Amino acid sequence: MPPDSRHSNFKKLQKKFYERYVLNVAPDLLGKIFVRRIGNIILSGRIVETEAYDGKIDAAAHSYNGKTIRNAVMFEGTGLLYVYFTYGMHYCANVVSGGRDQGQAVLIRGIEPIDGITHLSNNRFGNIMLSNKQHLNLTNGPAKICKAFNITKEQNGIDLTGNSIYILDADLPPNSVIIKTTRIGIKKSVDLPWRFYIKDNPFVSKKSG
């Protein structure tokens, strides 16, 4: 059973965690608990899949060609939430790392739901949980996560050390095996092994890669 963040003593990750290089932050986010508070409602889940992007050396990063309106948050500080809009209909959420003006971020690609599952389901499908198939399809992809957690451009730039969206420290489940492989859905820097996930977790978006 995953932990219930409402009843845990887990501590919120602080600036020091996010300040490190993105290739350290991305795998270290695996197992941590992503939390969104909306009034009295708590939505949460364990992070099971991430990807690193480093604009200094990585042509696939949005920050690769410098700061623009869209990617500005990637340059504006450590531990911020960078939310971008893509394919005309989807949002994806990232954690800014490394420090100001570094252009580094970790894309959150897979989450195992913990708290507020009926709310996550209502946000995602427009009704409460119906089937096991829907349960597994809730947050196993970056845009699915934003849909379920109701994250849009409104949340772009939120400080993750605040009280609305944050990440709790937590240990990996026992016997977890971390897979390091290539990233998904990009056309540049395709060979960099900058994707990380927990082996055999059902909320990883894709097994191979």
Place this chain on the structure above:
DNA sequence: CCACGGATTGGCT
């Protein structure tokens, strides 16, 4: 199970 293409907006060239 796998491959393919449509949806649909806004950022950037």
Place this chain on the structure above:
DNA sequence: GCCAATCCGTGGA
């Protein structure tokens, strides 16, 4: 004007 750090439905093996 091009096309994206995606998702989902369809159609064939």
